[in-house]
Amino acid sequence: xxxxxxxxxxxxxxxxxxxxxxxxxxxxxxxxxxxxxxxxxxxxxxxxxxxxxxxxxxxxxxxxxxxxxxxxxxxxxxxxxxxxxxxxxxxxxxxxxxxxxxxxxxxxxxxxxxxxxxxxxxxxxxxxxxxxxxx
Amino acid sequence: xxxxxxxxxxxxxxxxxxxxxxxxxxxxxxxxxxxxxxxxxxxxxxxxxxxxxxxxxxxxxxxxxxxxxxxxxxxxxxxxxxxxxxxxxxxxxxxxxxxxxxxxxxxxxxxxxxxxxxxxxxxxxxxxxxxxxxx
Amino acid sequence: xxxxxxxxxxxxxxxxxxxxxxxxxxxxxxxxxxxxxxxxxxxxxxxxxxxxxxxxxxxxxxxxxxxxxxxxxxxxxxxxxxxxxxxxxxxxxxxxxxxxxxxxxxxxxxxxxxxxxxxxxxxxxxxxxxxxxxx
Amino acid sequence: xxxxxxxxxxxxxxxxxxxxxxxxxxxxxxxxxxxxxxxxxxxxxxxxxxxxxxxxxxxxxxxxxxxxxxxxxxxxxxxxxxxxxxxxxxxxxxxxxxxxxxxxxxxxxxxxxxxxxxxxxxxxxxxxxxxxxxx
Numbered sequence: 001x002x003x004x005x006x007x008x009x010x011x012x013x014x015x016x017x018x019x020x021x022x023x024x025x026x027x028x029x030x031x032x033x034x035x036x037x038x039x040x041x042x043x044x045x046x047x048x049x050x051x052x053x054x055x056x057x058x059x060x061x062x063x064x065x066x067x068x069x070x071x072x073x074x075x076x077x078x079x080x081x082x083x084x085x086x087x088x089x090x091x092x093x094x095x096x097x098x099x100x101x102x103x104x105x106x107x108x109x110x111x112x113x114x115x116x117x118x119x120x121x122x123x124x125x126x127x128x129x130x131x132x133x134x135x
Numbered sequence: 136x137x138x139x140x141x142x143x144x145x146x147x148x149x150x151x152x153x154x155x156x157x158x159x160x161x162x163x164x165x166x167x168x169x170x171x172x173x174x175x176x177x178x179x180x181x182x183x184x185x186x187x188x189x190x191x192x193x194x195x196x197x198x199x200x201x202x203x204x205x206x207x208x209x210x211x212x213x214x215x216x217x218x219x220x221x222x223x224x225x226x227x228x229x230x231x232x233x234x235x236x237x238x239x240x241x242x243x244x245x246x247x248x249x250x251x252x253x254x255x256x257x258x259x260x261x262x263x264x265x266x267x268x269x270x
Numbered sequence: 271x272x273x274x275x276x277x278x279x280x281x282x283x284x285x286x287x288x289x290x291x292x293x294x295x296x297x298x299x300x301x302x303x304x305x306x307x308x309x310x311x312x313x314x315x316x317x318x319x320x321x322x323x324x325x326x327x328x329x330x331x332x333x334x335x336x337x338x339x340x341x342x343x344x345x346x347x348x349x350x351x352x353x354x355x356x357x358x359x360x361x362x363x364x365x366x367x368x369x370x371x372x373x374x375x376x377x378x379x380x381x382x383x384x385x386x387x388x389x390x391x392x393x394x395x396x397x398x399x400x401x402x403x404x405x
Numbered sequence: 406x407x408x409x410x411x412x413x414x415x416x417x418x419x420x421x422x423x424x425x426x427x428x429x430x431x432x433x434x435x436x437x438x439x440x441x442x443x444x445x446x447x448x449x450x451x452x453x454x455x456x457x458x459x460x461x462x463x464x465x466x467x468x469x470x471x472x473x474x475x476x477x478x479x480x481x482x483x484x485x486x487x488x489x490x491x492x493x494x495x496x497x498x499x500x501x502x503x504x505x506x507x508x509x510x511x512x513x514x515x516x517x518x519x520x521x522x523x524x525x526x527x528x529x530x531x532x533x534x535x536x537x538x539x540x
Contacts, residue, residue, distance in 0.1 A: 003436055003439070003440060003519065003523060004439050004443075006519055007439065007440050007443035007444065007447075007516060007519055007520070008443060010443075010447060010514075010515040010516035010519060011443070011446065011447040011450060011516065012447060012450050012451055012452075013450050026439060030435045030438070030439060031408055033435070033475075033476075034408070034409050034412065034431060034435060034475065034479055035408060035412050037475075037476050037479040037480065038409075038412035038413060038415075038416070038479045038480075039412065041327070041416070041479060041480040041481060041482050042412070042415060042416040042417060042481075042482075044314075044323055044326060044327070044482045045323065045416060045417050045418050045481070045482040046417055047417075049319055049320055049323075050319055050320070053212055053213050053314055053315065053319075054213040056212075056213075056314060057210050057212050057213045057214075057311070057314070058213070058215070058218075060206075060210065060330075061206075061207045061210065061218060061222075063476070064202075064203040064206045064207055065203050065207065065222060067199075067203065067472060068199040068200050068202065068203035070438075070439065070442075071195075071196075071199045071438075071442050071468070072196045072199055072200065074439055074442040074443045074446060075192050075195065075196065075442065075443075075446040076446060076447075076450070077188055077191075077192050077446050077447075077449045077450040078188050078189040078191075078192045078193070079192075080193070080232055082228060082232065083193075083196060083225075083228055083229050083232050086224065086225040086228040086229065087196075087200060087225045087228075087229065089221065089225065090218075090221040090222045090224065090225040093217060093218055093221040093222075094218050094221070094222065097215055097217065097218050109415075110415040111412060111415035111416065114408065114411055114412055114415060115412070118408060138301055138304070138305060138384065138388060139304050139308075141384055142304065142305050142308035142309065142312075142381060142384055142385070143308060145308075145312060145379075145380040145381035145384060146308070146311070146312040146315060146381065147312065147315050147316055147317075148315050161304060165300045165303070165304060166273055168300070168340075168341075169273070169274050169277065169296060169300060169340065169344055170273060170277050172340075172341050172344040172345065173274075173277035173278060173280075173281070173344045173345075174277065176281065176344065176345040176346060176347050176462070177277070177280060177281040177282060177346075177347075179347045179449075179458055179461060179462070180281060180282050180283050180346070180347040180458065181282055182282075184454055184455055184458075185454055185455070188449055188450065188454075191449060192446070192449070195465075198341070202337060205303075205304065205307075206303075206307050206333070209304055209307040209308045209311065210307065210308075210311040211311060211312075211315070212311050212312075212314045212315040244280075245280040246277060246280035246281065249273065249276055249277055249280060250277070253273060323482055323483050324483040326482075326483075327480050327482050327483045327484075328483070328485070328488075330476075330480065331476075331477045331480065331488060331492075334472075334473040334476045334477055335473050335477065335492060337469075337473065338469040338470050338472065338473035341465075341466075341469045342466045342469055342470065345462055345465065345466065347458055347461075347462050348458050348459040348461075348462045348463070349462075350463070350502055352498060352502065353463075353466060353495075353498055353499050353502050356494065356495040356498040356499065357466075357470060357495045357498075357499065359491065359495065360488075360491040360492045360494065360495040363487060363488055363491040363492075364488050364491070364492065367485055367487065367488050
C-alpha cells in the first residue's frame with residue numbers, strides 16, 4: 001500500500017470516491033508534475049531547443065495543472081463533486097495535449113519518450129476517476 | 136498599466152487573446168490565490184472553526200487552481216486554445232463554488248465577505264476570457 | 271489599502287509581524303511569480319533562446335519559490351518565526367540570483383529589464399521583512 | 406529505477422550533484438507534499454480540530470515549500486549551487502518543524518503519525534543533499 005493510500009484511509013470521514021482510483025490519480029499527477037518539470041528542463045538544454053518550444057510550454061502547463069489537481073484530490077473534507085469533475089477534466093486535457101507533443105520527439109529525446117508515457121498514464125487515471133465521479 | 140500588462144506586451148510574439156481580458160484574468164487569479172489562502176487561514180483561527188470546514192476546503196482548492204491558472208495564462212509561447220479553455224473553465228467553477236460558501240459567512244466574518252467578492256471578480260474575469268477564446 | 275492588507279487585517283488573531291512589511295512582501299512575491307513566469311516564457315520565444323537558458327531556469331526557480339513564500343506568509347494562525355525566516359531568506363537569495371541574470375539581458379530584452387526590477391523589489395521586501403522577524 | 410531517476414538521467418548535460426541523493430530528495434519532497442496536504446485536510450475533519458490548528462498550518466506551509474523544492478531540484482540546466490542550498494535548507498527547516506508538531510498527535514491520529522514519519526524522511530533527504538552541495 002502506498003503512502004498516499006494510507007494517508008487517505010486515515011481520514012476520519014467516509015470516502016466519497018473509489019479509493020483506488022483516487023489514489024492512482026493523485027500518484028500519477030505527482031509523477032507527472034515531476035516528469036513534465038524535468039522534461040521542460042531537459043528540452044531547454046538540448047541543441048535543438050528552438051524546435052522544442054511547444055514541448056517546453058506544454059510540459060510547464062501540464063506540471064502546474066497536475067500539481068493543483070494532486071493537491072485538490074488529496075482533500076476529502078467537505079468534498080464537492082462538481083469542482084473535482086471540472087479540475088480532473090482540465091487535467092486530462094492538459095495531459096493528453098502534452099503527451100501528443102512529447103510523442104513527436106520520443107524517438108530522438110529519451111526524456112520526451114518517458115514523459116509522454118507518464119502523461120498518458122496520468123490522462124488514463126484522470127479518465128478513470130472522471131467516470132467514477134457521480135453527476 | 137500594470138506590470139502583468141507590461142510583461143505580456145514585452146513578449147516577442149503576436150498576442151493570441153485579447154490582452155486586456157488576459158491581464159485581468161491573470162491579476163484576478165493572483166489576488167484570488169492570496170485572498171483564498173488568507174481566508175482559509177483566518178477561518179481556521181475563528182472560534183466557530185468547526186462550522187467553517189466547507190469554507191476552508193473550498194478556499195484551499197480555489198487557491199491551488201487559481202495559482203495554476205495564473206501561471207498557465209502567463210505563458211504565450213506556443214499557446215494552445217483547447218488547454219486554456221479547459222483550465223479557465225475549471226477555474227471559473229472553483230471560484231463560483233468558493234464564492235457561494237464564503238457568501239454564507241460574509242455577515243459574521245469580514246475575511247469571508249472580502250474573499251467572496253474576490254472570488255466573484257475572478258469568476259467574472261474567467262467568464263469574460265472564456266468568451267474570447269475561439270473554438 | 272490593498273486587498274492583501276484587508277485580508278490580513280480581517281484575521282481574528284493578533285499580528286505577529288509588522289503588517290506593512292508583511293503585506294509588501296506578499297504582494298511583491300505575487301508580482302514576482304507573474305513576472306518570472308512571463309519572462310521565462312518570453313525568453314523561450316526569443317531568437318537567441320540558446321543564450322537565455324540561465325535566465326529561463328533562474329526565472330522558473332524564482333517563480334516557484336516566490337509562490338511558496340507568498341502562500342506561507344499569508345498564513346498567520348500559529349505562526350512560527352523560525353520557518354518564516356528560513357523561507358524568506360531562501361526567497362531573497364532566489365530573487366537576487368534571478369535579478370542578476372535578468373540584468374545582463376536588460377538592454378536587449380524589455381521583459382528581462384522589467385523582471386529584473388521586480389526581482390529587486392521582491393529581494394528588498396524580503397530583506398526588510400527578515401529584519402523585522404525577531405530571533 | 407524510479408521515473409524521477411530516469412528523467413534526471415535523460416538530461417543531456419552533466420550531473421551537478423550526486424544523482425541518488427538528488428532523486429531521493431525530489432521523491433521525498435513529492436511524498437511530503439501529498440502527506441502534508443492530506444494531513445492538514447484530515448486534521449480539519451477531526452472532532453478536536455480546535456486543538457489541531459498548529460498542525461494544520463505547519464502541514465500547509467510544509468506542503469508549499471516541498472512543492473517548490475521538488476520543482477526546483479528537478480531542473481539541472483544552468484544549475485546554481487547557492488540557490489539550491491538556500492531552498493533545501495528552508496525545506497529541511499519546514500519539514501523538521503512540521504514533524505515536531507505531527508509527532509505530538511501521532512498516538513491519537515494515524516494521519517499525523519504517518520505524516521510525521523514522512524516529514525522526517527524528507528528532512529533527512531534534505532540534510533543528505535545539503536552535505537553534498539559544494540560551497
